[in-house]
Amino acid sequence: xxxxxxxxxxALPERAGQVVDLGGEExxxxxxxxxxxxxxxxxxxxxxxxxxxxxxxxGEYLYCPVYDWKxxxxxxxxxxxxxxxxxxxQVDRDGEQVFVVK
Numbered sequence: 001x002x003x004x005x006x007x008x009x010x011a012l013p014e015r016a017g018q019v020v021d022l023g024g025e026e027x028x029x030x031x032x033x034x035x036x037x038x039x040x041x042x043x044x045x046x047x048x049x050x051x052x053x054x055x056x057x058x059g060e061y062l063y064c065p066v067y068d069w070k071x072x073x074x075x076x077x078x079x080x081x082x083x084x085x086x087x088x089x090q091v092d093r094d095g096e097q098v099f100v101v102k
Contacts, residue, residue: 045084
């Protein structure tokens, strides 16, 4: 397992995404209103594709900016009646530094 520094906590906007490159993979970091940081791949699970970086966060859910699909930031699953899943990444915070664990 490898911890990769991806951001400083104070630099993350609350309830908005920040896209970062993780060795060729685009991921989006979200700082929730409760202070947690979540990370998902920057790819909509919708069959027509798209990105999630401009998505809106409410609680622990992300709303796809194009298709308005509701996605859990805990397990990546799209909520019914829609179907699909995005890859989630483990996030570790050490003080002001935010890491993704691969």
